[in-house]
Amino acid sequence: MPAERRKPAEYHHGSLRDALMRLAMQRIAARGAPDFTLRELAAEAGVTHAATYRHFASREALLAAIAAWGYRELHAREAAAQAEQGADPWARLLVLPETYLAFMLDAPGAFRIMLAHPWTDGETWADARAARAESYALLEETVGTCQRAGVLPEGNPARLIAAMLGVTHGLASLWLNGQFGVVAGEGDATALIRETVCASFEAFRASDPLLWRDA
Amino acid sequence: MPAERRKPAEYHHGSLRDALMRLAMQRIAARGAPDFTLRELAAEAGVTHAATYRHFASREALLAAIAAWGYRELHAREAAAQAEQGADPWARLLVLPETYLAFMLDAPGAFRIMLAHPWTDGETWADARAARAESYALLEETVGTCQRAGVLPEGNPARLIAAMLGVTHGLASLWLNGQFGVVAGEGDATALIRETVCASFEAFRASDPLLWRDA
DNA sequence: GACTCATGTTACCATTGGTCACATGCTCGC
DNA sequence: GCGAGCATGTGACCAATGGTAACATGAGTC
Numbered sequence A, B: 001m002p003a004e005r006r007k008p009a010e011y012h013h014g015s016l017r018d019a020l021m022r023l024a025m026q027r028i029a030a031r032g033a034p035d036f037t038l039r040e041l042a043a044e045a046g047v048t049h050a051a052t053y054r055h056f057a058s059r060e061a062l063l064a065a066i067a068a069w070g071y072r073e074l075h076a077r078e079a080a081a082q083a084e085q086g087a088d089p090w091a092r093l094l095v096l097p098e099t100y101l102a103f104m105l106d107a108p109g110a111f112r113i114m115l116a117h118p119w120t121d122g123e124t125w126a127d128a129r130a131a132r133a134e135s136y137a138l139l140e141e142t143v144g145t146c147q148r149a150g151v152l153p154e155g156n157p158a159r160l161i162a163a164m165l166g167v168t169h170g171l172a173s174l175w176l177n178g179q180f181g182v183v184a185g186e187g188d189a190t191a192l193i194r195e196t197v198c199a200s201f202e203a204f205r206a207s208d209p210l211l212w213r214d215a
Numbered sequence C: 001g002a003c004t005c006a007t008g009t010t011a012c013c014a015t016t017g018g019t020c021a022c023a024t025g026c027t028c029g030c
Numbered sequence D: 001g002c003g004a005g006c007a008t009g010t011g012a013c014c015a016a017t018g019g020t021a022a023c024a025t026g027a028g029t030c
Helices: A016-031 A038-045 A049-054 A059-084 A089-106 A108-116 A123-149 A157-176 A180-184 A189-205 B016-031 B038-045 B049-054 B059-084 B089-106 B108-116 B123-149 B157-176 B180-184 B189-205
Strands: none
Touching (some): A016 A108, A059 A089, A059 A108, A059 A123, A123 B180, A157 A180, A157 B180, A180 A189, B016 B108, B059 B089, B059 B108, B089 B123, B089 B157, B157 B189
């Protein structure tokens, strides 16, 4: 981490914005909550806390920037993973939760802000919201393709999407909050999660189309 | 809310602890995050902020108390709902997410602390953790009964539980964080959630037992 | 080499969570 | 019925925090 800290001789940091985001994500991941201090972050970057306000309008804005980055990165990884899968719609669908969970392990700090942090309304989170919408659109599109190809049951796609997003996001959320041990005991939780998500998707695929029809 | 505020004449509030918890839950529900101030809470209860420390060791302890109360209340409601269902194992299982989601609508403030707030380690959250474990045990037991009765596929119960808890908790979490509109558009989100959870459970019930077997 | 703009610093502020010594009043043994 | 003791509330105080503003420094440009 001393890589972040500039030598005192230099006045300008060079990439303070990125450094602050990295440090914040490290701390969120380590402490399980965004309970760092701007002063603490700035100090580790070798800078006064007031300097942070040159790059982020507020502490909350730092978090929002992390969330936006996270959703964009996730979206990029999902798109790349789908490209590798070729044309098989089911493979392209299954790769989404896979990437989602892998990203959670790679960047738990960002993930926590993305899905366990209350985004207060207002301008601050607008960018993050846009990035999130993009990421969700990919899932919608992929599910639509699957339904048209007959590899997912007919019915209201919103229901299928909700179910899939629910399992994936739900297990991720449980894992992030350390609530997973309660239900699954010890052992390789991440493998269990991946396999459970996959099993659920298969269950949805083979399910009765009547289940997903609107009332 | 003036019910909370004692008349200035009286020195003792009478039930300050409960009043503070109620007020905190109101604010969390309204603001979507536990970003209230102890002073603000105390003022509305008609009391100095220092008085709160007679009832809670810290701000965090207040949140922990709310979480513990929430899990105990949830557990009580689940047990009561099951009792009403008689002996049918499947009905007793389905009533659990139903109660879970209904409680979320009744007490969104508590719910948010229960599942979207990082419980830092330590003594503070010990009570909440115990209450949570109790609540989860009920699900485990019910799923076990269903498997033995043949209304749920064979296989590692931990996987089935994870899947069920995943959808339920995941959709609840998405709803709480206002992320549900992104996938489902407008309309009665709560009905969609309930029905999606139910559909998922049915899909799991009718699924191939091989899906849930350990690798 | 002077102008300028981005970036960082110092000094400052109000607010917050938390503590402490003191005040008040309910309750229970006598 | 009354005094002691304990739970509960108060007021004054503290260090730390997020945030702001005026000033300093440096890099790039003409």
